[in-house]
Amino acid sequence: MESNTRSPIFSEFSELLEGIVTVRAFSAEQRFLDGIHGKIDLTIKMWYNFWMTNRWLGLNFDVLGTLAVLITTLFVLAEFVSAGMAGLCIMSAMAFTFNIYWTCRFWTELELDLNSIERVVEYLDLPQEPPAIIESNRPPAYWPSSDSNNLIVVEDLDIKYAPELPPVLHNVSFSLKGRERVGLLGRTGSGKSTLAMSILRFVDPAKGRITIDGIDISTVGLHDLRHLYPRYETSRGDAIQACVLNSIQDTTLFSGTLRENLDPFNEHDDVECLDVLHRVHILSDSAYTSQRTSRQASRASTRPTSPAPGDLDFPSPAPLSAEGSVTEIESKTTVSLDTQISPGGTNFSQGQRQLIAMARALLRHSSIIVLDEATSSIDFATDAKIQATIREEFGGSLLLTVAHRLKTVIDYDRLIVLDKGEIVQFDTPWTLIQQDGIFREMCLKSGMFTELENAAKWKTESEGSA
Numbered sequence: 001m002e003s004n005t006r007s008p009i010f011s012e013f014s015e016l017l018e019g020i021v022t023v024r025a026f027s028a029e030q031r032f033l034d035g036i037h038g039k040i041d042l043t044i045k046m047w048y049n050f051w052m053t054n055r056w057l058g059l060n061f062d063v064l065g066t067l068a069v070l071i072t073t074l075f076v077l078a079e080f081v082s083a084g085m086a087g088l089c090i091m092s093a094m095a096f097t098f099n100i101y102w103t104c105r106f107w108t109e110l111e112l113d114l115n116s117i118e119r120v121v122e123y124l125d126l127p128q129e130p131p132a133i134i135e136s137n138r139p140p141a142y143w144p145s146s147d148s149n150n151l152i153v154v155e156d157l158d159i160k161y162a163p164e165l166p167p168v169l170h171n172v173s174f175s176l177k178g179r180e181r182v183g184l185l186g187r188t189g190s191g192k193s194t195l196a197m198s199i200l201r202f203v204d205p206a207k208g209r210i211t212i213d214g215i216d217i218s219t220v221g222l223h224d225l226r227h228l229y230p231r232y233e234t235s236r237g238d239a240i241q242a243c244v245l246n247s248i249q250d251t252t253l254f255s256g257t258l259r260e261n262l263d264p265f266n267e268h269d270d271v272e273c274l275d276v277l278h279r280v281h282i283l284s285d286s287a288y289t290s291q292r293t294s295r296q297a298s299r300a301s302t303r304p305t306s307p308a309p310g311d312l313d314f315p316s317p318a319p320l321s322a323e324g325s326v327t328e329i330e331s332k333t334t335v336s337l338d339t340q341i342s343p344g345g346t347n348f349s350q351g352q353r354q355l356i357a358m359a360r361a362l363l364r365h366s367s368i369i370v371l372d373e374a375t376s377s378i379d380f381a382t383d384a385k386i387q388a389t390i391r392e393e394f395g396g397s398l399l400l401t402v403a404h405r406l407k408t409v410i411d412y413d414r415l416i417v418l419d420k421g422e423i424v425q426f427d428t429p430w431t432l433i434q435q436d437g438i439f440r441e442m443c444l445k446s447g448m449f450t451e452l453e454n455a456a457k458w459k460t461e462s463e464g465s466a
Contacts, residue, residue, distance in 0.1 A: 001046045001049075001050075002043065002046040002047050002049075002050050003112055003115055005039070005042050005043045005046050006043050008039050009036065009039045009040060009043060012032075012035065012036055012039065013036065016032055016036075054105075057101065057104060058101060061097045061100060061101045062097065064097060065093055065094055065096070065097035068089070068090075068093030068096075068097075069090050069093055069094070072086050072089040072090050072093065073086070073090075129222060130201065130204070130218075130221070130222055131221050131222070132221050132222050132223035133221040133223050133224060134219070134220060134221045134224075137219050137220060138220070138221075138224055139215055139220055139224055143212075143213055143215060144178075144212050144213035144215075144367050144368065145178065145213055145367075146178045146179060146367045146396055146397065146398070147178050147179070148177070148178045148213045148214075149177050149178070150175050150176075150177070150211075150213075150214070151176055151177060151178040151180075151212065151213055151367070151368070151398050152175070152176040152199065152210070152211070152212055152368070152398065152400075153174075153175045153176075153210070153211045154172055154173055154174050154175070154208070154209075154210050155173050155208050155209055155210075155211075156171055156172075156173055156207060156208035156209075157169055157171075157172040157173065157195075157198065157205055157207070157208035157209070157210065158170045158171070158172075158205060158206045158207035158208055159191075159194055159195075159198055159203050159205060159206060159421075160206040161203065163206075167206060167421060168191050168194050168421050169191045169194055169195060169198070169421045169422075170421050170422060171422060172195065172208070172421075172422065172423055173208075173423070174416060174423060174426055176398060176400070177398070178367070178398055179395070179396060179397065179398060180398055180399070180413045180414065181391075181394075181399045181401070181409075181412040181413045181414075182398075182399065182400050182401070182412060182413065182414050182415070182416060183401050183402075183403055183408070183409030183412045183414075183415045183416065183429075184196060184400065184401065184402045184403070184415075184416050184418065185403065185406070185409065185415055185416065185417050185418070185438075185439065185442065186417055186418035186419055186438070187419065187438075190418040190419050190420060190421065191418050191420075191421045192372075192402045192418055193372055193373075193402055195416075195418065196370050196372050196400060196402050197372075198210065199212075199217070199368075199370060199400070200225065200226055200370065201217055201218070201222060201225060201226075204218060205218070212225075212368070252357075253341050253344060253345030253348070253353055253356060253357075254341070254343070255340075255341060255342060255343040256340070256341060257337060257338050257339065257340060257341065258277075258335065258336070258337050258338070258339045258340075258341060258356070259273055259337035259338070261341055261345075261356060261360070262276070262277075262337075262356070262359055262360050262363055263363060268363055270295040270337060271292055271295060272363065273337055273359075273363065274288060274291055274292050274295065274337065275288075275292075276359040276360075276362040276363050277335070277337075277359050279359070279362060279389050279393070280355045280356075280358045280359045280362065280386060280389060281355065281385055281386070282335055282352065282355050282356065282359065283335060287335070287336075291336055291337070295337075351378045351379070354378060355378070355386075358386060358389075362389070362393055365396075365397075366397055367396075367397055367398060368397060368398045368400070369394050369397045369398070369399050369400070370400050370401075370402075371390075371399070371400070371401045371402065371403075372402040373402060373403070373404065383405070383408070387408060399412075406442060406443060406446055406448070406452055407448065407451070407452065407455070409429070410429050410452050410455045410456050410459070411429070411455055411456070411458075411459045412429065413428065414426065414427060414428055414429075415427070415428070415429055415432055415439065417432065417437070417438050417439050419438055424437065424438055425437050425438060425439055428456075428459075428460065429452075429455075429456040429459060430456040430457055430459065430460040433452065433453055433456050
């Protein structure tokens with residue numbers, strides 16, 4: 001009981017440190033302090049009971065030992081036993097009391113230590129992911145083809161987060177072409193992210209199936225579905241490398257250098273890494289030119305183990321300017337491939353973390369790209385530049401984008417509108433904006449209806465003239 005009441009104190013304290021800015025912003029310090037103090041009081045009560053029980057046990061064993069000595073002494077005085085036998089009995093009684101006390105103590109400590117074993121057993125009982133590679137059913141080297149008319153086909157898809165829970169998605173069916181740009185829209189909780197994640201098998205279907213270029217993704221290993229492995233090295237553009245960029249709370253960065261976060265498997269050279277940083281506007285033109293020249297002069301394609309000449313000190317990334325470029329106040333604050341990233345990327349702003357994730361996606365030339373709220377924490381000016389980069393760089397890929405900003409996807413080829421886990425609309429933006437429905441309602445509420453309507457019309461007219 002003492003161990004179980006101690007754990008919530010450590011967990012709440014660590015969570016409070018992570019969210020201390022938010023707690024102070026809402027002036028909720030006293031509420032959290034009261035909660036921690038209540039947990040500490042409960043732990044102290046358990047601790048007090050633990051040691052009082054310990055003392056009670058020691059007292060009772062001492063009483064038992066005293067009774068044994070008293071009875072033995074009475075037998076000696078009554079001359080029922082000899083003095084030697086009495087001494088042996090008294091020593092044995094005292095030793096028994098001492099040993100039984102420590103036996104109980106050690107047994108209790110063993111039970112406390114077995115808490116760790118219980119947690120290990122809980123982890124062993126967790127459901128396991130599907131196998132990484134299924135040798136009997138590996139996809140061919142040319143899979144998936146970027147030119148397929150049915151690159152992704154979803155048939156009667158139902159998704160549940162647990163067998164006992166109701167379906168999050170139900171009876172979802174659609175087909176996407178290669179090189180197509182498709183937007184996923186809907187109100188909060190409509191199932192947009194769940195649908196995007198199901199394509200990568202983060203959640204397996206409860207019913208229905210998803211096929212990519214004719215192959216059911218549930219029949220291939222997760223490694224073959226999500227990763228680029230050596231036998232695809234010569235056909236990197238054809239292999240599926242689904243790059244997922246989640247919203248700010250899900251963007252994942254690891255401790256190490258910026259280069260290690262961009263290219264953890266060292267598959268690209270330094271110039272390519274600098275190029276993608278420049279294209280997502282983390283590096284300004286001058287910083288990009290300077291660092292590229294420095295890298296080309298020193299080495300071509302090795303992972304840096306020590307800072308390059310001229311890049312000796314990068315204590316923190318530079319802030320983004322209003323135009324989205326790095327503000328070069330001093331040369332020391334310029335971001336480089338050797339810039340150290342703290343665990344979780346906490347020394348970068350939320351927008352910068354998303355830009356790094358975008359650069360990581362650009363570095364992988366893939367047939368299918370999944371973007372989930374990829375620019376949700378980026379200002380509109382930088383968002384416009386990033387969207388232009390996406391259009392230029394991902395033209396040969398099927399682009400599936402989950403977005404809240406309608407302006408981001410208004411010029412896409414088709415839009416999927418979800419509501420309560422079902423597809424309610426699926427057509428071109430111009431067709432949907434003319435129909436009465438959720439999409440038109442979202443456009444009207446955005447305050448930019450005329451601008452969105454003109455953009456959708458221009459998209460349709462440009463395709464017709466082409």
